[in-house]
Amino acid sequence: MTSVLVVEDEASLTETLRFNLEREGYDVHTAADGAAGLSLARSVQPDLILLDVMLPVLSGTEMLRRLRRESDVPVLLLTARTAQSDRVQGLDLGADDYVTKPFSVVELLARVRAHLRRRASAVEAVEPAAIHFGAFTLDRARRQLRRGEAVVPLRPKEYELLAYLSRHPGQTFTRDQLLNDVWGISFAGGTRTVDVHVRWLRQKIEQDPARPRHLITVRGAGYRFEM
DSSP: OOEEEEEOSOHHHHHHHHHHHHHTTOEEEEESSHHHHHHHHHHHOOSEEEEESSOSSSOHHHHHHHHTTTOOOOEEEEESOOOHHHHHHHHHTTOSEEEESSOOHHHHHHHHHHHHHHHHHHHHSOOOSEEEETTEEEETTTTEEEETTEEEOOOHHHHHHHHHHHTSTTOOEEHHHHIIIIIOTTOOSOTHHHHHHHHHHHHHHOSSTTSOSSEEEETTTEEEEOO
């Protein structure tokens, strides 16, 4: 049975989510603070997590930060904060989606189904555990980029963008496609976000960032990755 972990300190909302998720056929686990949520995530290993941002003991963003060191489970943030900077922070930490309270339960369930379908497709896809290009190795199991034996530090979205592009070498993606597939349909930022992350990646993987060999700009279209 597909399992969903709900980490939310508002008891009435937790029960509403539990009722609706169980009606959809999911096995539901709940926690009321970030520390308990992180412990459950490690022990239960759910297929998806609904995570409130404002939590006692350990905040939702800190729980997400720690979780991303060891897991790529889909995480949907639930929050009353509406500022774009808050959304960007959560997504940059590795969240897959962002839902602002109050929200439609029907829409939330649709997002849950969409992310679970995407994850199932990713698991079914046969992919190499590591990709080698130039002097670098992209290790999917560890979510790491290495140059030789040295780990190249990457922000969560830098890693996800590089991993996504490297799965489709030679294929050109528009900025809008990358925003939708890497940042998610709820991301409120503009396409400049993609350009900024590409620039950061080039500084780390290109011998001459001004004349890139791997992350290529396709004028009037977007970007493509070359091995």
